[in-house]
Amino acid sequence: MKDKDIATASSFLKSELKGRYVLGDSKGMGGAGIAFLATTASTESVRVIKILRPSILGSPELKGIKDDFISEGHKLSLLHHPNLAIIYDFLHTAKYPFYIMDYIQGQDFASAAKHLAKKYPNGGWLNDVFEYARQLFHVLNYLHSNSPRPLLHLDIKPDNFLVNLKRKTGFLIDFGIARYSNKADIHDKDTAIRGTFPLWPSRYYKYLKHFTDENRTLFRINRRLVSPSLDLHLAVRTISISLSEAMHIDSAPSSWDARIAARYRLLTAICDVLDIDKNEGEPFHTAAEVCKWFDQGRIHDKRASNLFDYGLVKVPGSFIDVYGKKIRQVTDTRVFQRLRGIKQLGFTYLVYPGAKHDRFEHSLGVFNNAIRYLDQLSSQNVDFRFRSSLSEEQVLGTALAALLHDIGHSPFAHQMMIDGKYVDHELRTVNIITTDSELKRAIVRSLGKDVYEFSVSLMDFIYKADHGLPIERVTDPSYHVLRSILSSAIDVDKLDYISRDSTHAGVPYGSIVDRDRLISSLRVWYASPKEPTLVISDKGRACAEAMVFARYVLTSEVYWNHAVRAFSAMLSAAIRDVPSSDLNDTMCCADDEFLGWLRARKECVAFFMYFDVRRPYKRAFVLQRKGGGVETEESNEALFDRLQNALAAEGDYENVTEAVRRALEISSQVSRYDIVIDIPEGMTKVTGIHVLPEGHDKPDLISPIYNSIADHFDNVARKARIFISPEIMGERSLSDTNKRIRQVLCETYGISQ
Numbered sequence: 164m165k166d167k168d169i170a171t172a173s174s175f176l177k178s179e180l181k182g183r184y185v186l187g188d189s190k191g192m193g194g195a196g197i198a199f200l201a202t203t204a205s206t207e208s209v210r211v212i213k214i215l216r217p218s219i220l221g222s223p224e225l226k227g228i229k230d231d232f233i234s235e236g237h238k239l240s241l242l243h244h245p246n247l248a249i250i251y252d253f254l255h256t257a258k259y260p261f262y263i264m265d266y267i268q269g270q271d272f273a274s275a276a277k278h279l280a281k282k283y284p285n286g287g288w289l290n291d292v293f294e295y296a297r298q299l300f301h302v303l304n305y306l307h308s309n310s311p312r313p314l315l316h317l318d319i320k321p322d323n324f325l326v327n328l329k330r331k332t333g334f335l336i337d338f339g340i341a342r343y344s345n346k347a348d349i350h351d352k353d354t355a356i357r358g359t360f361p362l363w364p365s366r367y368y369k370y371l372k373h374f375t376d377e378n379r380t381l382f383r384i385n386r387r388l389v390s391p392s393l394d395l396h397l398a399v400r401t402i403s404i405s406l407s408e409a410m411h412i413d414s415a416p417s418s419w420d421a422r423i424a425a426r427y428r429l430l431t432a433i434c435d436v437l438d439i440d441k442n443e444g445e446p447f448h449t450a451a452e453v454c455k456w457f458d459q460g461r462i463h464d465k466r467a468s469n470l471f472d473y474g475l476v477k478v479p480g481s482f483i484d485v486y487g488k489k490i491r492q493v494t495d496t497r498v499f500q501r502l503r504g505i506k507q508l509g510f511t512y513l514v515y516p517g518a519k520h521d522r523f524e525h526s527l528g529v530f531n532n533a534i535r536y537l538d539q540l541s542s543q544n545v546d547f548r549f550r551s552s553l554s555e556e557q558v559l560g561t562a563l564a565a566l567l568h569d570i571g572h573s574p575f576a577h578q579m580m581i582d583g584k585y586v587d588h589e590l591r592t593v594n595i596i597t598t599d600s601e602l603k604r605a606i607v608r609s610l611g612k613d614v615y616e617f618s619v620s621l622m623d624f625i626y627k628a629d630h631g632l633p634i635e636r637v638t639d640p641s642y643h644v645l646r647s648i649l650s651s652a653i654d655v656d657k658l659d660y661i662s663r664d665s666t667h668a669g670v671p672y673g674s675i676v677d678r679d680r681l682i683s684s685l686r687v688w689y690a691s692p693k694e695p696t697l698v699i700s701d702k703g704r705a706c707a708e709a710m711v712f713a714r715y716v717l718t719s720e721v722y723w724n725h726a727v728r729a730f731s732a733m734l735s736a737a738i739r740d741v742p743s744s745d746l747n748d749t750m751c752c753a754d755d756e757f758l759g760w761l762r763a764r765k766e767c768v769a770f771f772m773y774f775d776v777r778r779p780y781k782r783a784f785v786l787q788r789k790g791g792g793v794e795t796e797e798s799n800e801a802l803f804d805r806l807q808n809a810l811a812a813e814g815d816y817e818n819v820t821e822a823v824r825r826a827l828e829i830s831s832q833v834s835r836y837d838i839v840i841d842i843p844e845g846m847t848k849v850t851g852i853h854v855l856p857e858g859h860d861k862p863d864l865i866s867p868i869y870n871s872i873a874d875h876f877d878n879v880a881r882k883a884r885i886f887i888s889p890e891i892m893g894e895r896s897l898s899d900t901n902k903r904i905r906q907v908l909c910e911t912y913g914i915s916q
Contacts, residue, residue: 165192171217172197175259195232195339214261235338236262238314246302246334267325267334275326276405280412286419288409293426295326295333296402297457302335303398304450307391312343319397320359321404356389362400364439399434416473425469467537467558478524480662483531492609496602498595499570502526504753508664509575510730513777515668522569528663532655533565536648539685549687549695552641559610560617561645565655571595573750574757578731579738589626625650640693647697652852653707661713672716681706686855688862701857711872719880723843729779729886732841737770769836780839780886782897784904789878801914806883807842823885826907827900837888843881
């Protein structure tokens with residue numbers, strides 16, 4: 164039958180085309196037609212003639228295929244696109260209908276991808292494959308935008324997308340089962356449609372009626388399922404098959420250039436989104452929308468995540484896929500590995516047993532957040548002026564600064580609170596980055612000298628700005644936005660620890676923050692062309708309010724839990740007599756090493772007597788700075804400020820402990836370590852952030868709710884406490900000791916109660 168069809172068709176065409184074309188050999192035969200090469204008599208240009216198989220005319224069962232063939236010719240004759248073959252003539256009234264079209268020299272998409280992978284290894288093939296995939300969606304956008312009705316191809320597969328490697332062009336062919344989308348169709352009616360079985364969504368298999376040929380099927384399917392989303396699904400299945408063929412040859416994306424690996428991740432992400440079997444509810448995207456995703460590829464290349472090489476690491480709450488060789492060279496240094504031994508929350512694990520996570524884990528989470536912030540500012544929703552003003556070195560340097568922000572943290576930071584005893588961790592961080600030769604070599608070798616220098620400059624700028632120190636004139640206005648990313652009310656550090664600390668402490672407070680929505684709301688607003696400011700859009704307003712509220716509750720209930728603060732005050736009292744020089748020498752230790760060093764000092768014996776058996780001192784006095792705006796028995800602003808000053812002045816500290824002895828009639832022989840004062844610091848600076856309201860071009864302050872929480876943060880959650888050893892406190896009630904100590908302290912300092 165095959166040879167007879169070819170012979171009959173060849174004889175018919177020779178008689179039909181004499182004088183115009185010289186007919187050549189047959190190039191193949193499909194289910195409906197036969198393809199012949201032909202050369203124009205005048206210009207000797209090569210064409211393809213596709214003719215209906217003669218045997219179909221005598222088969223009533225295949226009448227539908229004949230109709231499809233004629234329909235294909237009609238549709239193609241009306242189409243004009245660089246990724247489609249041109250139709251020169253269509254004779255549907257001939258005995259055997261045929262049409263004449265461009266001769267496309269190429270190979271199917273899967274074979275072309277495999278060929279490219281062999282020729283350009285180490286991911287060098289990916290950019291070409293990405294480009295052909297982009298062309299496929301652009302031609303689909305053209306078809307789906309056809310007026311007055313979208314044209315659906317419905318048979319997209321590697322064999323039907325031919326790639327001409329010399330012309331770097333892909334051509335979508337075979338419109339045999341294409342059909343127009345009829346918006347007037349009644350959706351609850353079924354329709355017959357053919358398809359290539361392996362590529363169709365598996366959930367559609369229940370509509371299969373029978374196979375009409377090898378892998379070719381007839382479906383009886385609800386009309387609403389014959390939609391543009393089906394074309395998109397078939398397109399990404401085609402791309403996935405072609406990628407798979409190439410990956411059989413070159414399958415090591417971890418060693419590829421970062422930009423190439425980023426293209427690969429973008430392409431596979433698009434495939435996942437549009438694959439009907441991978442998405443519940445059959446999410447609908449248009450071909451036009453997908454074309455924008457591809458066209459954003461050039462902008463996508465500038466995203467922070469694409470400047471790092473691929474590498475996967477999982478930490479609770481974070482899924483980081485840029486933890487490749489570049490970053491591992493930095494984190495594998497001794498000074499960074501030390502953070503594995505620094506607990507994020509110090510003594511908090513004595514009250515919340517799960518809170519043993521370390522600053523290494525936290526630093527990776529902050530690094531991941533910084534990349535997501537920077538990526539958002541490179542997205543199509545944000546003014547591209549800001550991202551285009553940043554160099555790659557500045558983007559990398561900002562992410563690096565986020566990664567290293569805690570590298571100078573001491574053991575039990577935010578819990579040893581004695582002013583002037585040791586260098587604060589932010590300044591130590593800057594010092595370590597500028598003086599640690601191993602770390603510097605790793606950064607320069609991995610990311611470059613310019614990245615290293617920018618990161619040091621940015622961190623120095625942030626430290627001085629946060630502490631009100633003189634700053635050299637900054638000519639680059641982007642510093643202010645980058646500072647907000649790393650240090651502000653909604654910075655990458657707070658966004659990480661609020662969620663992470665909640666998870667490990669086993670409390671629900673951090674779960675109220677919608678991290679994804681907050682990040683997606685980030686914008687850059689320009690007061691003038693040279694004054695960019697980080698703001699959030701209106702949709703991020705509630706997220707920012709939730710974030711500051713979660714931080715408020717975490718601080719009140721976890722960080723400043725009275726038992727946690729008791730251990731902190733006990734440690735602070737124990738190290739008061741340790742020389743500052745000795746103490747600073749231990750600030751680069753890990754927690755266990757530091758405790759071991761303390762254990763050997765006679766000044767700290769009393770602390771370990773209680774610490775080793777988890778026996779915190781008891782509260783004898785509690786005072787708020789303000790009572791939520793109303794004076795209460797627990798608030799006294801003047802007395803609070805006087806006690807805060809006492810922590811910084813040795814003589815005054817002794818005056819307070821002496822007043823406690825008198826108030827509670829405690830013997831003067833009691834050790835100075837038995838009465839300790841605690842006023843936490845470091846969590847009280849909550850500043851407002853601006854919101855860009857919907858439909859406005861100028862931001863305003865976030866909201867009364869946010870600012871109310873911020874105003875009361877220092878006045879309510881933060882408390883001055885005096886703790887006494889359990890033996891001395893005995894069975895006294897806090898209510899009784901609180902009143903007596905308050906009275907004596909007010910008399911001592913001449914403060915009204």
